[in-house]
Amino acid sequence: MAALAAASPGGDEGLEEDEDELEPGLDEAEAEPEVAKAAGAARGAVLTRRGITLRVLLRDGLLEPGRGVLSIYYLGKKFVGDLGSDGTITWQETGQVFNSPSAWATHCKRLVNPAKKSGCGWASVRYKGQKLDQYKAAWLRKHQPNVPPPDEVGAGSPPPGTPSVRGEPGASPVCPQSLASEGEEEELPEDEEEEAAREGRLAVPEPAAPKRPEERSKKQQGKGPAEPAGTDGGSAGKRLEVKPRVPVRYCTLGTRDSARNPQTLVEVTSFAAINKFQPFNVAISSNVLLLLDFHSHLTRSEVVGYLGGRWDTNTQLLTVLRAFPCRTRLGDAEAAGAVEEEICQSLFLRGLSLVGWYHSHPFGPALPSLHDIDAQMDYQLKLQGSGNGFQPCLGLICGPFYHGNPGVESKIAPFWVMPPPEQRPNDYGIPMDVEVTYIQDGFLTNDVVQEMTLLVEFYKGAPDLVKFQELWSQDQTYLDKLKGSLASRTPKDQSFSHVLEQIFSLLKLSG
Numbered sequence: 062m063a064a065l066a067a068a069s070p071g072g073d074e075g076l077e078e079d080e081d082e083l084e085p086g087l088d089e090a091e092a093e094p095e096v097a098k099a100a101g102a103a104r105g106a107v108l109t110r111r112g113i114t115l116r117v118l119l120r121d122g123l124l125e126p127g128r129g130v131l132s133i134y135y136l137g138k139k140f141v142g143d144l145g146s147d148g149t150i151t152w153q154e155t156g157q158v159f160n161s162p163s164a165w166a167t168h169c170k171r172l173v174n175p176a177k178k179s180g181c182g183w184a185s186v187r188y189k190g191q192k193l194d195q196y197k198a199a200w201l202r203k204h205q206p207n208v209p210p211p212d213e214v215g216a217g218s219p220p221p222g223t224p225s226v227r228g229e230p231g232a233s234p235v236c237p238q239s240l241a242s243e244g245e246e247e248e249l250p251e252d253e254e255e256e257a258a259r260e261g262r263l264a265v266p267e268p269a270a271p272k273r274p275e276e277r278s279k280k281q282q283g284k285g286p287a288e289p290a291g292t293d294g295g296s297a298g299k300r301l302e303v304k305p306r307v308p309v310r311y312c313t314l315g316t317r318d319s320a321r322n323p324q325t326l327v328e329v330t331s332f333a334a335i336n337k338f339q340p341f342n343v344a345i346s347s348n349v350l351l352l353l354d355f356h357s358h359l360t361r362s363e364v365v366g367y368l369g370g371r372w373d374t375n376t377q378l379l380t381v382l383r384a385f386p387c388r389t390r391l392g393d394a395e396a397a398g399a400v401e402e403e404i405c406q407s408l409f410l411r412g413l414s415l416v417g418w419y420h421s422h423p424f425g426p427a428l429p430s431l432h433d434i435d436a437q438m439d440y441q442l443k444l445q446g447s448g449n450g451f452q453p454c455l456g457l458i459c460g461p462f463y464h465g466n467p468g469v470e471s472k473i474a475p476f477w478v479m480p481p482p483e484q485r486p487n488d489y490g491i492p493m494d495v496e497v498t499y500i501q502d503g504f505l506t507n508d509v510v511q512e513m514t515l516l517v518e519f520y521k522g523a524p525d526l527v528k529f530q531e532l533w534s535q536d537q538t539y540l541d542k543l544k545g546s547l548a549s550r551t552p553k554d555q556s557f558s559h560v561l562e563q564i565f566s567l568l569k570l571s572g
Contacts, residue, residue, distance in 0.1 A: 126145055131143070133170075138169075314431075323432040326425065327431065343475065346500055354461065358471070363421050369415060382413060416454065457473055543568075
């Protein structure tokens with residue numbers, strides 16, 4: 062992302078985070094007398110900065126009250142607020158009133174990223190497009206002419222009184238240099254929204270409808286399976302992951318690098334490893350796993366689909382109740398539009414919300430690639446939309462034919478992406494392992510049976526269709542492998558087993 066504006070030195074950002082809110086029990090009326098110390102030496106700068114409130118800047122004419130004059134940009138989302146004559150901030154979207162920039166910034170940022178612990182308010186909130194800390198700096202230059210501004214501090218040295226950036230007490234990150242605590246951080250650069258657009262992470266204000274996870278593969282796959290079957294006779298061969306993809310640890314990635322292969326797989330990190338709690342709970346229906354596992358087994362190409370369910374804000378529980386396979390080739394924009402419209406209607410008719418997506422790594426580990434990480438972050442922002450509350454978006458990766466899996470059961474890995482630490486906005490998002498509860502359904506629904514039948518018909522005769530009568534291992538065919546994987550995901554009522562056998566029979570004839 063873009064560098065910090067020259068008028069807002071990076072070293073000063075860390076200072077603002079702890080200073081923009083008054084100490085408990087100290088209101089603005091008591092704090093403002095500290096401004097009288099303005100003629101003091103540099104040693105008193107920190108106390109004076111704490112005493113500078115919005116009321117002070119309003120009183121001295123640096124700011125004027127008004128509607129919509131305050132704004133926050135954070136991870137592609139914009140928040141707009143009104144500045145009152147008493148120094149309070151009213152968030153336009155909800156009418157909530159905040160007493161300080163820090164309180165408003167922290168509240169807004171937690172809606173987007175629940176792991177956020179502080180808002181760095183004076184460096185986050187802008188007044189008519191300019192950061193508030195610039196107005197604070199202007200006040201200091203006027204009332205403290207003898208104190209050197211932060212940008213005169215020697216290179217590599219923090220301004221006097223700046224607290225060090227440190228991790229949480231007791232934190233033991235997997236890689237401290239990359240998975241730092243977000244307890245004390247610098248603010249995102251001023252041009253974060255433009256940079257996010259260049260990185261493909263800018264949120265689109267259309268939260269209700271699915272946003273084409275099919276398109277995620279256009280950039281990374283080119284032709285191949287992203288186009289309709291038959292476009293390229295070698296498509297199926299191209300998707301065979303004959304070269305092992307060796308995963309890397311997140312901490313080895315460093316700053317975003319366009320030369321790095323976007324298909325690089327990245328190991329996921331547990332929340333416990335970075336001393337944080339998972340910000341939401343997840344429960345997944347066994348029928349969801351059965352259908353997406355079945356879908357992933359049908360082709361040597363990568364597949365995608367959506368997840369429908371419900372989000373309970375009271376219990377912070379995300380329940381995934383239905384999988385919606387995309388019966389289209391990746392990158393086929395025309396077909397994708399029709400498929401998405403159908404899925405939107407299905408979600409609406411069933412009273413479900415879009416809660417995530419899934420895709421497969423046919424012959425590779427069920428770990429996210431760099432492209433998957435960016436796509437997941439993009440979907441998280443899109444699902445967030447303009448709502449007032451946090452809503453998670455879950456990603457699932459299925460690895461059906463990876464020989465590193467124990468046994469015949471596919472590895473299905475849930476993941477979520479934590480934004481990179483704000484002092485390193487050019488880093489990749491952090492792929493987090495999500496703990497889930499799996500719920501065995503009572504029976505196989507007609508919806509799932511119909512979807513399975515339609516999928517068999519869709520891939521029938523395709524050049525990348527899995528040949529289920531061929532050997533997957535020395536003593537098992539691909540059909541044996543599929544049956545073994547689905548066995549652990551079947552419902553309690555086994556009376557539907559004959560229906561599955563009918564579908565398996567169709568697979569034998571589909572090649």
